[in-house]
Amino acid sequence: xxxxxxxxxxxxxxLDALTRDxxxxxxxxxxxxxxxxVAGAEKITSMTLEHYPGMTEKLLAEIEEEARxxxxxxxxxIIHRYGELKPGDRIVLVACASSHRxxxxxxCRFLIDWLKTKAPxxxxxxxxxxxxxxxxxxxxxxxxKKWDKSS
Amino acid sequence: xxxxxxxxxxxxxxLDALTRDxxxxxxxxxxxxxxxxVAGAEKITSMTLEHYPGMTEKLLAEIEEEARxxxxxxxxxIIHRYGELKPGDRIVLVACASSHRxxxxxxCRFLIDWLKTKAPxxxxxxxxxxxxxxxxxxxxxxxxKKWDKSS
Amino acid sequence: MKLLxxxxxxxxxxxAEETLDPPAGVTTVGELIEWLKARGPNYADALxxxxxxxxxxxxxxxxxxxxxxxxDEVALFPPVTGG
Amino acid sequence: MKLLxxxxxxxxxxxAEETLDPPAGVTTVGELIEWLKARGPNYADALxxxxxxxxxxxxxxxxxxxxxxxxDEVALFPPVTGG
Numbered sequence: 001x002x003x004x005x006x007x008x009x010x011x012x013x014x015l016d017a018l019t020r021d022x023x024x025x026x027x028x029x030x031x032x033x034x035x036x037x038v039a040g041a042e043k044i045t046s047m048t049l050e051h052y053p054g055m056t057e058k059l060l061a062e063i064e065e066e067a068r069x070x071x072x073x074x075x076x077x078i079i080h081r082y083g084e085l086k087p088g089d090r091i092v093l094v095a096c097a098s099s100h101r102x103x104x105x106x107x108c109r110f111l112i113d114w115l116k117t118k119a120p121x122x123x124x125x126x127x128x129x130x131x132x133x134x135x136x137x138x139x140x141x142x143x144x145k146k147w148d149k150s151s
Numbered sequence: 152x153x154x155x156x157x158x159x160x161x162x163x164x165x166l167d168a169l170t171r172d173x174x175x176x177x178x179x180x181x182x183x184x185x186x187x188x189v190a191g192a193e194k195i196t197s198m199t200l201e202h203y204p205g206m207t208e209k210l211l212a213e214i215e216e217e218a219r220x221x222x223x224x225x226x227x228x229i230i231h232r233y234g235e236l237k238p239g240d241r242i243v244l245v246a247c248a249s250s251h252r253x254x255x256x257x258x259c260r261f262l263i264d265w266l267k268t269k270a271p272x273x274x275x276x277x278x279x280x281x282x283x284x285x286x287x288x289x290x291x292x293x294x295x296k297k298w299d300k301s302s
Numbered sequence: 303m304k305l306l307x308x309x310x311x312x313x314x315x316x317x318a319e320e321t322l323d324p325p326a327g328v329t330t331v332g333e334l335i336e337w338l339k340a341r342g343p344n345y346a347d348a349l350x351x352x353x354x355x356x357x358x359x360x361x362x363x364x365x366x367x368x369x370x371x372x373x374d375e376v377a378l379f380p381p382v383t384g385g
Numbered sequence: 386m387k388l389l390x391x392x393x394x395x396x397x398x399x400x401a402e403e404t405l406d407p408p409a410g411v412t413t414v415g416e417l418i419e420w421l422k423a424r425g426p427n428y429a430d431a432l433x434x435x436x437x438x439x440x441x442x443x444x445x446x447x448x449x450x451x452x453x454x455x456x457d458e459v460a461l462f463p464p465v466t467g468g
Contacts, residue, residue, distance in 0.1 A: 012163020019185060023238070028183045029259075032166065033385055036250065037174045049384065050309055052377060055361035080384060087174065092385055099187065101263065102294075108180075109256050112385055120358070120377075121384025122309035133310045136381030143253075184468055200467065201392055203460060206444035231467060243468055263468055271441070271460075272467025273392035284393045287464030 001076065002060040004051065006083040009093060018075045019097050025074045029104040030095035031112045037087030039134070042127035049082040049091065052120035056080070063114050067096070070110070071103040078111060080121065113143040152227065153211040155202065157234040160244060169226045170248050176225045180255040181246035182263045188238030190285070193278035200233040200242065203271035207231070214265050218247070221261070222254035229262060231272065264294040303372065305338075307348075308379035311355070314348035324370075331357050332366035334376065354380050386455065388421075390431075391462035394438070397431035407453075414440050415449030417459065437463050 001018075003009075011032055019025045037044050064076050075097040085091060094111045098104040115121075116137075123134040152169075154160075162183055170176045188195050215227050226248040236242060245262045249255040266272075267288075274285040306319045328337045335355065339346045349355055357364055358377040370376070389402045411420050418438065422429045432438055440447055441460040453459070 010163050011166050012161050015162050015183060019239070023188045025185055026187055027185060027263075030181050030183075031252070031255070032179045032181075034170060034176055034178060036177055050312075051384070052306070052308055052358070052361075052379070055358055055377065058361050088170075101182070104182070105256070105260050112178075112252065116385035117382065118363075119384045120308065120379065120382055122380065123383045124309070133380070134383040136383050140385075201395075202467070203389070203391055203441070203444075203462070206441055206460065209444050267468035268465065269446075270467050271391065271462065271465055273463065274466045275392070284463070285466040287466050291468075 002057065002064055002078045004053075004056050004060065004080050004082065006081065008081070008090060009079050011090070011093060014077060014079065014093060015095055018077050018095055022074055022097065024099050025097045026099045027101050027104050028075075028095055028097045029101075029108040030093060031108055032090055033092040033112070035085045035087050035089045035091060039125050039127060042129050044087055044125050044127055046084055046086055046126045048084045048124045048126070050122045050124065051080075051082045055120050059119055060115075063111060063118070067107045067111055071096075071098065071107040072100060073098050073103060073107055076107070076111075078115070080115070080119065082121065110147050113140070113147060116140040117144040153208065153215055153229045155204075155207050155211065155231050155233065157232065159232070159241060160230050162241070162244060165228060165230065165244060166246055169228050169246055173225055173248065175250050176248045177250045178252050178255050179226075179246055179248045180252075180259040181244060182259055183241055184243040184263070186236045186238050186240045186242060190276050190278060193280050195238055195276050195278050197235055197237055197277045199235045199275045199277075201273045201275065202231075202233045206271050210270055211266075214262060214269070218258045218262055222247075222249065222258040223251060224249050224254060224258055227258070227262075229266070231266065231270065233272065261298050264291070264298060267291040268295040303370070304375045306375065306377040306379075308377065310380055311348050311378050315344050329369060330366065331359065331364055331368045331370065331376070334370060335366070335378070349378070356381060386453070387458045389458065389460040389462075391460065394431050394461050394463055398427050412452060413449065414442065414447055414451045414453065414459070417453060418449070418461070432461070439464060 035047050060078050077095040079093040096104045096107040117140050186198050211229050228246040230244045247255045247258040268291050307315050312318050328334050339349050356379050359374050390398050395401050407420050411417050422432050439462050442457050
């Protein structure tokens with residue numbers, strides 16, 4: 001299940017709903033991404049997430065399918081916010097439920113690594129020194145490449 | 152922070168409290184373990200978790216310290232329940248907050264792998280065929296050994 | 303052809319989207335970018351570093367060699383930074 | 386010496402804890418287990434497979450060679466299954 005939304009989410013409620021009425025889920029692994037308040041030397045006062053409506057949802061749905069093909073998952077949830085956020089705000093929730101702990105962990109990490117390099121979101125940070133677009137990190141690219149089956 | 156308790160916990164509230172007032176936490180990785188309702192061919196009607204009061208808390212505190220030595224963690228939370236639980240109930244929550252996503256994932260997995268093989272808890276399953284103690288799994292031992300620095 | 307720009311590509315070009323009809327010689331994504339760069343200094347500046355330009359056609363990532371069709375939705379944007 | 390038993394070791398032995406004073410010849414954990422096994426069929430049954438017996442002394446995991454002191458809290462239990 002994927003959701004792209006401006007509103008905040010309640011992590012506990014989302015996790016509970018994910019496995020409600022499921023009988024054989026041994027565990028749920030999740031990752032919650034938060035807005036940090038520092039960028040290099042400067043303090044961040046707010047962050048705006050721009051995205052590509054339509055493409056975002058399409059890609060997230062595709063990557064959920066890919067994760068389900070690779071691992072035995074009972075449930076998958078990806079929530080990604082857009083719009084203006086403040087330091088400490090939740091940005092993203094990725095959760096994977098499985099009867100296999102390894103699968104839950106690997107799939108969750110795969111999804112967040114992938115989101116960081118492929119999902120069409122861009123962060124604009126407002127700092128005391130003005131607004132600036134966040135640069136992509138090579139380390140994120142490397143993290144995604146390790147999941148590439150052809151490599 | 153570690154807690155060994157009979158009562159249930161609210162995953163969302165625990166995760167929110169973990170990083171409240173923290174300024175540089177990029178992400179929180181968590182694992183929630185749930186009671187499954189099947190054990191082989193039989194349906195589980197309830198599960199009772201016995202533990203070793205005193206030793207449990209001591210070992211959990213030690214392993215939290217070990218995780219903090221190995222990874223740059225802003226916060227660690229381990230909650231493990233004991234007593235009688237029903238299928239679908241939460242058993243354990245492990246959460247690690249870090250400004251480094253890799254650290255949050257690795258530490259969380261290390262802690263749950265470790266809990267499964269070292270923390271003095273024992274599961275007694277009630278099924279239609281009677282009560283029986285859950286056997287330890289070799290796969291859990293293997294999962295813990297991969298974190299052993301000497302190997 | 304509908305063109306969409308995001309993030310600093312959008313702010314440097316100065317618009318979020320536009321509808322353009324490139325000449326017949328523009329058949330690939332790479333040719334489209336070269337043609338756009340000749341449209342003005344804002345385009346030239348936004349698109350000057352090809353390593354920092356990602357392209358999606360009809361909401362799918364493509365390479366510079368991708369062949370364009372009329373009616374395509376072409377999005378140009380910098381490397382993504384979500385998650 | 387305080388002895389604690391957990392899980393199926395507890396149910397097979399038939400008690401959760403007891404205070405015992407092993408003879409002077411019992412100086413290690415391994416010797417303690419052999420001595421316990423001779424105390425009755427319930428102990429012998431519970432402790433028959435050494436691979437399934439874990440030992441903690443004063444709440445710390447130890448091996449069979451661990452030397453015992455008077456006043457130790459010795460816990461015997463099967464491999465753990467929490468988490």
